[in-house]
Amino acid sequence: MAALVLVLQIAMVAQRRIVAHIRIFTAQSFLLAAIAATIAWFNHAPHIYIVAALTLLVKVILVPILFKRLVERIRISDEIEPIVNVPLSVVISGGLTLLGYVVAESFYRPDETNAPVSLGHNALAVAISLFLIGFFTMINRRKALSQVLALLSLENGLFLAAISLTYGMPLIVELGVFFDVLVAAMVLSILVYRIRETFESMDVSLLRKLRG
């Protein structure tokens, strides 16, 4: 399942239309919720069920609705123009995935077999790759909304890292993180809306008045 998440992340890099971008993000978040639920099932950790439910609520339902309404309000159907072209982006993402696996290797402890489900290793590599590819997507996109989506998918990577490394942070921390993600999504979408209204465009490379 973790591998599928990675595939979706690379699909996001290759995607040119913003609505599709939002759909892929939704699917990815749904998979994350499923992974969290699986881990909860095998480890008999009830608090991870809550985390899974919250992922479902916040990232699969609320945030996509928020962004879809935003897209309707500002009526964008124009294509995303990446700075690096699509094939090259996919190749770069492949390289970053490789890097993710190399980094994750240093966390691997063969003697640690006390964990009931040892998905840790693979999932961590995927998580680090998600994080790196999220970074790359942020740099690669000029449109404000796709940068926000990249930031959120980067956060998805963190979430995966948290559940695969440590079976989730303490519940109160997860609650706080979800709250922050939700508020951040709202704040950023308001900013996107205002930028769109002011500049008649979402191209953040137009934001270049403040220098020095």
Added chain:
Amino acid sequence: MLLIALLLVPIVTAALSYFARRRAAMELVNLVGFSAFFLLALALAAQVLAAGTVTLANGFFYADALSALVIVLTAGVSLLCATYAIGYLRDDQQSGALGDEADGEESIARLRKYYTLTPLLVFSMLFVTIANNLGVMWVAVEATTLASVFLVTFYGRITSLEAAWKYAIIGGVGLSMALFGTVVTYYAAHLLAGSDALSGLNWSVLVQHAGQLDKQSMRLAFVLILLGYGTKAGLAPMHTWKPDAYSEAPVPSAAILSSAMLNCALYALIRFYILTSRCLGPEFPGRLLLLFGILSMGISVPFILVQKNYRRLLAYHTIDHSGIMVTALGIGSVMGSLGLMLHMTFHTIAKSLLFLCAGNVYQYFKTDLFAKLKGSVIKAMPLTGVVFLMAMLAIVGMPPFSLFQSEFLIVRAAFDSGHVLSAVLFILFGTGVFAGALLHVGGMILGPGEGDVAPFRPWREGSLIVLAVVLVVIGFWVPGPLLELIHRAASVVSGYTS
């Protein structure tokens, strides 16, 4: 009890301001709220001095001398900025900077935004300093960003949107790294007994068992944390949001961001530094901190020398001082930690004073470019001019002002502990900043030109006078309890590490 009251006051203040209909009501609520907050902060400091640490809810909230010092500084700055803001925003309202008409719906809505978001910002800064759980601390740091984004867009100019966008995105990416670092820290601790519980990520627990944390993971965690909270503190090269955000936000907010919020970001960094140096020894985190600290000081020099805009000049100064404090943390000896805490205190006073002065000048002359300032500040606004110049002398480290003492202490600590290269660069960059800042600000304040004398405005000049008196007095005499608090905060840093 005290902590609960401390947490409730800003929340209630924000709620009341949100529902207030008239400007006077919002001003009154904020003034009363922040006064109460300041008194409670003093009470907390007294309690910490008496008892050592204050905890609540099974150690979920935890305040030691370091937290208490940061809270007192935050509370002091926010009270003075609240009084200043009353005068500043009234003038804005009259001059039509907040909307089309002076009493229009739009300007009231803007004021409501200011008076609601500021207590929320203060609330999240408070939460940073008393959250024991490192994950909760991260949530609170992120909340400070979210609460202040719309303060940056306050005036709704095109440039404020740009500043807010950079602030939110760079801050968001930086903090995601800090979250990653927090996750890795939790992983480093997961072999400890009882790490599954809520307290598994509590700083006070982790610091006791720092030696048993997984070393490899802590190494990675500290790098991520330094990049993450370093972005929030505006360390180079992650500092680019800072001049934009500080020059676009309304001046009282900029004063809070550049002093209190910087302290909070450094506070988070200090907590992780203590953990890491207990786990890996001070060598590894110290070197990284020195690198980023000296780099920040160095990068700010050319920007200060060629700066055209005085609010951006102050922002680069904050980057410089953030570098100074991180350098002091990197040195890490007893003397270095003491220098750090003194510098944090003095910088908070001087920097907020500078921003408030800059606000007076900006509103009177309607420009923040040196070139467009027609007339001399000292003739038009004698008090602001004198205080501005004095605070500028203080912040570039002129004796007899207090920042000279703390910077001197830091340089001495650097020489003592053998960081000669860092110390030499510190002095070199300090000289550059000194020259640049005095060149610009001296010319601006003492320049030729006649102007009408501006009227005396008690709301603003009141805050100015209080801060200026504190700045002068503290150079010669630090009140006993405050000095004790600073010493104890410093020993929180150095006591655990050496």
